[in-house]
Amino acid sequence: DAKTTQPTSMDCAEGRAANLPCNHSTISGNEYVYWYRQIHSQGPQYIIHGLKNNETNEMASLIITEDRKSSTLILPHATLRDTAVYYCIALGGFKTIFGAGTRLFVKA
Amino acid sequence: NAGVTQTPKFHILKTGQSMTLQCAQDMNHGYLSWYRQDPGMGLRRIHYSVAAGITDKGEVPDGYNVSRSNTEDFPLRLESAAPSQTSVYFCASSYSRGSSYEQYFGPGTRLTVT
Numbered sequence: 001d002a003k004t005t006q007p008t009s010m011d012c013a014e015g016r017a018a019n020l021p022c023n024h025s026t027i028s029g030n031e032y033v034y035w036y037r038q039i040h041s042q043g044p045q046y047i048i049h050g051l052k053n054n055e056t057n058e059m060a061s062l063i064i065t066e067d068r069k070s071s072t073l074i075l076p077h078a079t080l081r082d083t084a085v086y087y088c089i090a091l092g093g094f095k096t097i098f099g100a101g102t103r104l105f106v107k108a
Numbered sequence: 109n110a111g112v113t114q115t116p117k118f119h120i121l122k123t124g125q126s127m128t129l130q131c132a133q134d135m136n137h138g139y140l141s142w143y144r145q146d147p148g149m150g151l152r153r154i155h156y157s158v159a160a161g162i163t164d165k166g167e168v169p170d171g172y173n174v175s176r177s178n179t180e181d182f183p184l185r186l187e188s189a190a191p192s193q194t195s196v197y198f199c200a201s202s203y204s205r206g207s208s209y210e211q212y213f214g215p216g217t218r219l220t221v222t
Contacts, residue, residue, distance in 0.1 A: 032208050034210075041196070041216070042215060042216070043198050043200075043213030043216050044200075044213045045213070046210045046212060051208070087150075097153075097167075098152075099150055100148075
């Protein structure tokens with residue numbers, strides 16, 4: 001499973017786009033990039049995942065570089081409710097390994 | 109759909125006591141996992157199941173047992189609780205789309221062992 005590296009914390013102004021980076025330079029060809037978030041003490045919430053193409057859903061967009069060594073999760077219009085810990089995970093199969101994630105603070 | 113439900117929400121156990129944490133999902137997902145979350149440690153998988161009747165160990169299985177008799181339920185049993193098992197426990201269900209898996213987590217059980 002590829003190791004991922006994320007900044008410890010980030011700030012974002014309410015209404016602006018939040019861009020959360022993730023490095024996964026050792027990712028292999030069959031490993032997906034997943035993003036989850038955990039708001040306060042709730043259970044983690046699935047956001048989005050992708051293999052090599054950019055992906056978009058109602059929550060976020062995922063931009064994966066052509067060499068697949070890094071990705072960016074984009075929350076287009078961050079709200080105060082998006083304050084959470086965001087986890088980037090790169091792996092194949094059913095295994096899931098959560099690191100420390102990025103703590104995103106959305107400020108009014 | 110209720111999604112993934114867990115009971116109880118909170119519990120206090122004494123060292124050496126036993127208890128079962130309940131997990132149920134109504135999404136007809138095949139895959140179920142138990143995780144524990146400790147401060148500074150992230151989430152670590154305890155046990156998982158890919159189908160009824162099939163279970164396997166995760167990263168931190170010692171002190172825990174699981175069973176899977178049907179698709180919906182995946183109880184986690186602590187036979188003789190220890191203070192080191194004080195944690196927040198999450199159950200997650202998943203289905204596969206090709207070779208990708210999205211996991212859906214329950215609200216958690218906060219367990220304290222004194």
